[in-house]
Every structure is written in structure tokens, then in C-alpha cells.
Amino acid sequence: MMKLKDLGFDQWFETHFNALRQDGHDIARVSAVDRGSYLIKNELREIPAELAGKFYFHVESSVELPCVGDWVTVQYHNDDTSAIIHGVFPRRTFLRRKRAGVEVDYQLIAANIDIAFIVQSCHFDFNLPRLDRYLVMAADGHVKPIVILTKTDLISHSELEQKLAAIKQTGVISGVFALSNITGSGFDEFQQVLIPGKTYCLLGSSGVGKTTLINRLIGQNTFSINAVSGTGEGTHTTARRQLIFLNQGSMLIDTPGMRELGLLGVSDGVNQGFEDIIELSMACRYADCSHTQESDCAVLTAVTNGELSEERYSSYMKLKQESEYHEMSYVDKRKKDRAFGRFIKSAKKQMKD
Numbered sequence: 001m002m003k004l005k006d007l008g009f010d011q012w013f014e015t016h017f018n019a020l021r022q023d024g025h026d027i028a029r030v031s032a033v034d035r036g037s038y039l040i041k042n043e044l045r046e047i048p049a050e051l052a053g054k055f056y057f058h059v060e061s062s063v064e065l066p067c068v069g070d071w072v073t074v075q076y077h078n079d080d081t082s083a084i085i086h087g088v089f090p091r092r093t094f095l096r097r098k099r100a101g102v103e104v105d106y107q108l109i110a111a112n113i114d115i116a117f118i119v120q121s122c123h124f125d126f127n128l129p130r131l132d133r134y135l136v137m138a139a140d141g142h143v144k145p146i147v148i149l150t151k152t153d154l155i156s157h158s159e160l161e162q163k164l165a166a167i168k169q170t171g172v173i174s175g176v177f178a179l180s181n182i183t184g185s186g187f188d189e190f191q192q193v194l195i196p197g198k199t200y201c202l203l204g205s206s207g208v209g210k211t212t213l214i215n216r217l218i219g220q221n222t223f224s225i226n227a228v229s230g231t232g233e234g235t236h237t238t239a240r241r242q243l244i245f246l247n248q249g250s251m252l253i254d255t256p257g258m259r260e261l262g263l264l265g266v267s268d269g270v271n272q273g274f275e276d277i278i279e280l281s282m283a284c285r286y287a288d289c290s291h292t293q294e295s296d297c298a299v300l301t302a303v304t305n306g307e308l309s310e311e312r313y314s315s316y317m318k319l320k321q322e323s324e325y326h327e328m329s330y331v332d333k334r335k336k337d338r339a340f341g342r343f344i345k346s347a348k349k350q351m352k353d
Contacts, residue, residue, distance in 0.1 A: 002043045008112060008199050008251065013071055013089055020087045025073040028083065030066045031243040038066060040074060040083055041243065049074060049083040062105065063096070064088070068241040068253055069111040069199060094141040095201060098262030098326055110201050110241060110253045113141070115193070119148045119204035119213070122155045122178075126163060131170060132273060132315045133261045134203055140269030143201075146175040146193065150209035153180040169312065181212045191217070196249025203255060214254060217246055263323045270323060274316045280308065291317065 007029050017027070031046055032039040038049040051065070052075075059065060066072055071089035076082070095109040095116060118134040120126050131147065138145040147167055152160055160178060167176055175193070179186040194200065194217075202210045244252045263269075271278050277299055281289060285296035291313075294300075302308035 004043060006197055006249065007041060007043075008114075008197055009071065012092055016090050020073050020089065022073065022086070025075055025086055028072055028074050029243070030068055030070045030072060033066065033068055033241055038085065039242075040072065040085070041245075047076070047081065047083050049085050052084045052086045055086055063108050065108075067108040067111050068243055069113060069201075071112065093143045095137055095143060095203070096141060097137060109203075109255055112199060113143045113201045113253065114198040116143045116145050116201045116203055117148050118145055119150060119202055119208045119210050121151045121208040122149050122160060122163060123151050125205050125208050128166060128170060128311065129315045129318075130205075130261065131167065132312075132319060133263060135170065136263060136269040136273040136319055137203075137261070138269075139272035140263075144174050146177065148190070148213075149176065149178045150181065150213070152178045152185060153182045169309070179209075179213070181209055181216060184216075187216065191248070194246065194248050194250040199243075199251045199253065201253040201255065206256070210254060214244060214252065217252065218244070219247065262326065263319060267320070267323055267327070270316070270320050273319075274312075277308065277313070277316050 004027060009027065009029070026042065028040040028042045028047075028049075030038055031041040038051075039046050040049045041047075049072075066085060066088050070091065072085045073087040073089075074083040074085055077084065091111040093113050094111045095113060096106050097109060099105045099107040116134075116138045118131060118138070120131060126149075135145055149160070149163060149167075155163075164176060164178065177186055177190045177193075179190060181187075202213070204210055241253060241255050244254060246252055277291075280298045280302050281291065283298035284291070284294070286294055289297050289299075291297055291299040299308065299313065303310055303313050
């Protein structure tokens, strides 16, 4: 029989269980979320679950709701065929972005991830600024990133070497794998990264080969892939985030392709993702240098003399300014939400009086 540790439950989560412990409640892991409905995984099987009314009533933000990868406390009903979620464990790591559209709020992608596989195709999808965004997202949530380049069979060896060199210039030091789902090249080396009991997450645009990679790992075409698009890229049909259990004993979270990857409140993640620029800024004349027009700016000097590429500098400045702008809007929004909440409580009290 599978044990909780096989699902990733270790001493870190055990130390947080006392704060959530209640008689009659068990521990499970969220394996899928789809439009407010949940699947949880325990030692025996997957079970549909819903939120307890008391838990939902006290939630102040959507980020407090369970997401894929979360550990939760549950109570079983109907001969253990359904469950009620009563609480969410603290998250050791997480992946989040700014919610798509104009709303300034967080959207949780997944939680308690050991490694994020950032997937880009060697063909049309290869995009260093987008890779920077994913790297900042991973750094913000304390998740180790590994870059996977797919469809290497579509380019020459020299082109592949150029792309690998460009990726290394972004500061990726934890690993890069170049794979071909057609020839199988690089797949054996990639599989060695997968460790039983560890949780991994696939991030990337639609059509980069994530679903094909999952099918190869599983050993069968469990997940369907749409026809190749007009750009030459296939598209996959992942519509929800779900935790997939691999034969090796490791777990993989698949995510739908993201058209928008806005960042919110990730200043620490930006600093970690651009450590080369942060190190250069230590030599700036002014401690609060904006790296835009100041004299004796070490960052601008590095761009001028070619030590720092204009593309990387531009990516850093864009992500930094975007994050700071959205963070200011988010703080203002939270103040208004809290003020409105106080107004509602006051109105209810006056009605009772």
C-alpha cells in the first residue's frame, strides 16, 4: 500500500500538522482542481472533494484556496467515496503569477514543487524574455528550475549549441536538457533527474511538447494532442492542472499553456533571477540607482561596453518595473477590500442593534 511519504509528505509537513490537527480528520494531497471542484489523493485512491463551508467562509483571498500539490486535512463521507476539505497546510514552495486580464491579484499555479521544468521548443517558441519570466516565477516561489528544450530534431546541431549558450547567459545553473520526442535523444539523461517521492511541474506555452513528454514518461498515449498548428507547432489539450503519478514513483504536475505570464510582487524573484545585474549594481555610484540615466551607473556601463547584453538588461528592467507597478496596485486593492469588509461588518452589526 502507498504511504503518505510516497506522495511527498515529509518531516517539514509533519511539523505543521499539529496546528491543523483535529479529531476525525485525515491528511491527503490535492491532485486536481477544475473550476472549483477538487480531487484528492490518499494512500489508497483518488477521491472527489469539496470545501467545508466554514473553511470557505473564512477565506480572504483566492490564494488561500487549495491548489494542485497542496496538502490538506479532510473528513471522509459516504463510505470514504467523497471528502470535505477543512484546512490547507503551509506551502513549502509555490508557483504563482498575476491573474490573467486586468485584475490585479495572484493566481496559484501549483504548490509544494521540488523542481519546475520550464519547457521551450527549439522551433517557434524559443524566447529568452519569456524564459526570464518563468525563471523569476520559480525563484519567487523558492522552486529549483530546470530548462528543457524540445524538438531538437527540427534544428541543426550548431543552432542548438547557440540556443544552449544563450540560455546559460540567463544565469541558469541548475541544468538544461535538450530533448527530441521523435528520436528520443536526451530522454534517458532527463529521466535520471526524476526521484521517487519528489514532485515536478511542467511549465511552458501550448505546443512545446509537454503532453508528448508526459506520454513518453508514462509509456502510453494517455493524454491526447491536437493536430499541428499553422505555425508548425503541435498544441495539447490540457485544460486543468493535475498531479500525475509516474511509474518511477515520482509525481508530475501538468499545467495548461499560459498565454499571459504577468508577474506580481516578485522583487526578490527578479533579484535572484538576475544575480549578474544585481552584482553589477553594487558598483553603482548611488545606492538607489534606477539604472536608467544616472551617471556612474555600473549596469549601464556594462551594457555600453558589451559586458551585459541589451536584451538581458531590457528584460530585467521590464520585469522589475512591471512587478513593482502591479505590487502597488495590489496593495491598494487589498486596502480597499479590507475597508469594504469592515463596512459590511459594521452594517451587519447596526442591523442587529
